C-alpha cells in the first residue's frame with residue numbers, strides 16, 4: 001500500500017519533472033544552437049526567425065508523437081485488419097464489408113443507430129433550449145439547472161444501473177419495484193418488460209442518454225442566451241413581436257451557431273453509443289447498435305478481427321465529417337465573439 | 338399627434354427609489370430633451386414612457402389615454418436605443434420591416450414602405466447588408482429607420498449619439514433635427530447627458546437630478562433663468578461661476594452665479610481679484626482661468642486676449658446678469 005503510494009508519487013514527479021526538463025532543455029538547446037545575440041544583426045535576425053520556426057515543433061513534438069502512437073497507428077491498424085480474415089493474417093479484400101452489407105444484425109444496428117441519431121440530439125437540444133429559456137428568469141433557475149446538469153457527472157454504466165431500476169420488471173404476482181411499472185399498475189395497467197419490447201425498447205434506452213445529456217445542452221445554451229443583447233429583445237417587444245416570435249425570430253437565430261455545436265457534439269456522442277446498450281440489454285431484443293456489434297465480433301465468441309475492424313471503420317467514417325464540421329463551427333463561433 | 342402626460346410618476350427598484358414624483362406635460366409634436374448627469378434616472382423615465390418598465394405609482398397618459406397597463410407595442414411609440422439594438426442576424430431591410438411584418442402587412446406594402454424609409458435615410462444601397470457590415474452612423478440611421486417606418490406618434494431616443502465620434506455626432510444631431518422638421522406631428526422625447534445636445538435640439542428641456550425634475554423650460558429660459566444652482570451649473574459651457582462670501586453677501590445671497598461671458602475687467606481692485614493662471618485660446622473666444630480667493634473662475638473674452646499668465650486681474654460681474662441663490666440653493 002505505502003509502496004504503491006510512493007510509487008505513484010515518484011511517477012508523477014518523474015512525469016512532471018520530465019516534461020519540464022524536456023521543454024526547458026530543448027528550448028535552451030535551441031537558444032544555444034541559434035543564438036539571438038549573434039555578433040552581427042543580420043544573423044541575429046535570421047537566428048530568431050529559425051527559432052520561431054522550430055520552437056512550435058519542439059513543444060508540440062511529444063504531444064504529436066503520443067497522438068500518433070495512440071490514435072493514428074490504431075486507425076491504420078484497424079483499416080489494415082478490416083481487409084484481412086478473422087485472425088488478421090490473410091488478405092480478403094472487401095469481403096468483410098460485403099458481409100456487413102448483407103448481414104441482418106448489421107442492418108439492424110445501422111437502423112438503430114439512425115434511430116438514436118434522429119431522436120437523441122434533437123431531443124437533448126430542444127429540451128436544453130426550453131429549459132434554458134424557462135430557467136433564465138427564475139430565481140431558483142440556477143438550482144434547477146444544476147440538478148439537470150448533475151447526471152452528466154454519472155458514468156453511462158452508472159446511469160444505466162439507475163435506469164434499470166426504473167424499467168425493472170418482476171414476475172407475475174410479485175411486487176413491482178420499477179417506478180415505470182409502479183405507475184402503470186397504479187393506473188390499472190399491466191406491468192411490462194420494458195427493455196424487452198422490440199423497437200420501443202430503443203427509446204427506453206435513449207431516454208437514459210437524453211437524461212444525461214440534456215444538462216450539457218442546457219448549460220451551454222443558457223450561457224449563449226445570456227449573451228444575447230437584452231435591448232434586441234426590448235426592441236422586438238416594441239416592434240410588436242409576441243413571446244414566441246421573439247423566441248424563434250430574435251433569440252434562436254442569435255444563438256444558432258451554439259445550437260448547432262451542441263447538436264453535433266451530441267450527435268458524435270450518439271454515434272459512439274455503447275455502454276448504455278451493453279449494460280441495459282447487452283444487444284438483446286433488437287437493441288444492438290454498431291459499437292456493440294463491433295465489440296461482439298471483435299472480442300466475443302472467439303473474435304473476428306476482420307469483421308470487427310470493418311464495423312469500426314464504418315463508425316469512424318460516419319463520425320468523421322460531423323466531427324470536422326463541429327470543430328470548424330466551434331472555431332467560427334469563437335472567432336465571431 | 339400625441340401628447341404625453343406624466344402625473345406623479347414614481348419608480349422604485351426594490352428599495353431604490355429611482356424616479357421621484359415626476360409630473361410632466363409634453364405637448365403634441367414637441368421635441369423634449371431629458372438631460373441630467375449619468376444615473377439620474379433619464380433612461381428609467383424614458384423606459385417608463387415606452388412601457389418597457391412599469392411605473393410604481395402615478396399615471397402615464399399618451400394621447401389622452403391612460404397607458405399604465407398598455408404593453409409597449411400598443412402605445413404608439415418607437416424607441417431608438419443607445420446601442421442601436423439592431424437585430425444582428427437580419428438585413429437592414431428586415432430590421433426596418435420587422436415591425437410591419439408583426440403588424441401583418443402584405444409583403445408588397447412592407448417593401449414599399451421600407452424602401453421609402455431607406456431612401457429618406459440614404460440607406461438604399463445598404464438594404465441587403467447585415468448590421469455588422471455598416472458604420473456607426475449607418476447603424477444609427479437603421480435604428481431611426483426602424484422607428485420611422487412604423488409611423489409611431491411618439492419617438493423615444495435614449496442617448497442615440499453617445500456611441501459616435503465627435504464629428505459624426507454633430508452630423509447626426511443635424512439629421513435628427515431635420516427629421517423632426519420632416520415629421521412635425523411626431524412627439525419626440527430625447528435623452529442625453531450632454532447639455533450641448535440638449536441646448537441645440539430641444540424645444541423644451543427637462544433637467545433631472547437624482548430622479549427629480551429640477552426645471553423645465555426652453556433652452557434660453559434655462560440658460561437665462563436657472564432656478565437652482567444645479568441647473569445653473571449644468572446648463573452652459575463652460576460652466577457658470579459660483580461665488581460665495583463677500584461678493585454674495587453684498588447682494589444678500591448665499592451664492593451668486595456669473596456666466597464666463599458676464600464679467601468686466603476693472604482697472605482698480607474689486608471684491609473679486611485674482612491672478613490669471615492660464616488661458617485657452619480657441620480663436621473665436623478665449624477662456625481665462627483666474628485664481629481668486631473664492632476659487633477658480635472662468636472668464637470668456639471674444640477673440641484673443643491681451644492678458645498674460647500670472648497677471649493680476651480685477652473682475653466685476655455685470656449686475657443685470659448676476660444670478661442670486663439662497664441657502665437652499667434655489668433662486669432668490
Ligand SMILES: Nc1ncnc2c1ncn2[C@@H]1O[C@H](COP(=O)(O)OP(=O)(O)O)[C@@H](O)[C@H]1O
Nearest residue numbers: 350353355373374375376377378379380381382
Ligand atoms: N433594472 C434595474 N434594477 C435596479 N436598479 C436600476 C435598474 N435600472 C436602473 N437602475 C438604477 O437606476 C438609476 C438610474 O438609472 P438610469 O435611468 O439608467 O440612469 P441614466 O439613464 O440617467 O444614466 C441608477 O442608479 C441605476 O443603477
Ligand SMILES: [Mg+2]
Nearest residue numbers: 379380381496
Ligand atoms: Mg441612460
